[in-house]
Amino acid sequence: MSLLRTIAYAVTLPLLLILAWWLLTINSTNFFVPRPGPLASTFVDTWFSERFTTDVVPSLTRFAIGVTLAIVLGIASGLVIGTFSWVRRFCEPLLEFFRAVPPPVLVPVFLVVLGASDTMKVAVIVSGAVWPVLLNTVEGVRSVDSVLSDTCRSYRVHGAARFRHLVLRSASPQIMAGVRQALSIGLILMVISEMFASSSGLGFTIIQFQRSFAVDAMWSGILVLGLIGVLLSFLFHLVERRVLSWYHSQREVQRGR
């Protein structure tokens, strides 16, 4: 029942908007304005075909590899930087610099260095998505509770066990916030890297459609990207619920008191 209600809440507004869109464009003859009916059939024709394997799958694969690398790299270096204050002081100015550089401008650089390869695209995704994870991890590590830290010391929980049971877990709310940002940045950079120099992928295909005036197909590509975004956020919530269940429940209890 509550599941049905959740679904009802989630789909009502999109359905209303589609209805409004349909009514407004019912007599439209403008070539550039898509209509729901034709767009839907174009969507099915365009993406439920071999294009799924030639464009969607490669894009998502690069995205998955890039974001995974960014998360692993970000957490690992964030743990080191957050734990040792001298490393932090050493790295901080450089981190600020790299974080401030808008990742899309690195596409030409990587293009020169790595060529128009999958490696280049993955590198672009990593270079943008790593920062939110890294900086949030650093903050998370630094805000480990001092009493818990003392507790670990006095019970001789140190080294790997301390990282695993104390640092990583107490930083996990911040890390997850960083991962969430990394996902959306990664998606943006996936598209951008494919628009520059590519022969496959969603970004490439959407640009192709635009250049060949396949307006409905272009819009359908944008729809695909939006749906991927929704799916990612859904997956993220599933994972977050599992990883941070203690955190959300604890906060609910504290608020209730």
Next chain:
Amino acid sequence: MAADPATIAMNPTPSNPRDVLLRVDGLKKTYSAQGRDVEAVRDLTFELVRGELTCIVGPSGSGKTTLLRCISGLLEPTSGSVVLDGAPVKGPPRGMAVVFQEYGRSLFAWMTVRQNVELPLKVQKMSKSERTRLVDQSLESVGLAHSADSYPWQLSGGMQQRVAIARALAYQPQLLLMDEPFASVDAQTRADLEDLVLRVRHQFDVTVLLVTHDIDESIYLSDRVVVLSSPPSTVREELEIPLPRRRDQVTTKELPEFAHLRAHVFRLIKRESGAETPDAHDSSSLATAGEL
């Protein structure tokens, strides 16, 4: 109900009259803050006798927590030494377990009660069966056997502190250190926890050092009380508590000896807070010391 001499002189120490477990010698701790040295602990020397429960009582801000952190090896003293069972304390030693005042912050929110108690044992690579035995035994003794699979934040404050005590007991320390362990719970819970500590220290045969600002609590719990001066701390007086070893919240506190000891310690602390430190901060600590 008079003091039973047989139970008071219970320590079986034929050769050595004082079987010393911990010796604190000339302990001094000075903090440097903004180019200014703040002397928290000036010169402390005292001993803990194996099997005894000792309370350190002093006015608020008298460096009690600093002292406990130095003893537990969490903080390095400026000078002086702490020796546990013959071995100098350089870092947290295996033979000590600490129960902190902030129970809510000393338990892992992402672990169940059982996992919290088990973690220090797991890190020591103790066998699974031995761990389970110790965890079950200690949870049972603090009355939390039924809450083993709850999370700390699902429990009341008093129960959370019980978890922390269970974790300390399962660790099998020689010395149990408690830093104002009952300062953040309500009065009834506090009395229950005091009796719990008295019970488990016999059951687990552990020496206890408890820091408190509560004079009644220190006398009720202790075999020996160390009264600190106002900061920078020194030992103002060390006194034995010749009350029957079997304590009771009502009858023990009714004893004339109890009232006498209480008044004695109260005067010591009042004199400390009043005469030597005339500034406003310390007059507030007088109020705290005298609240009960």
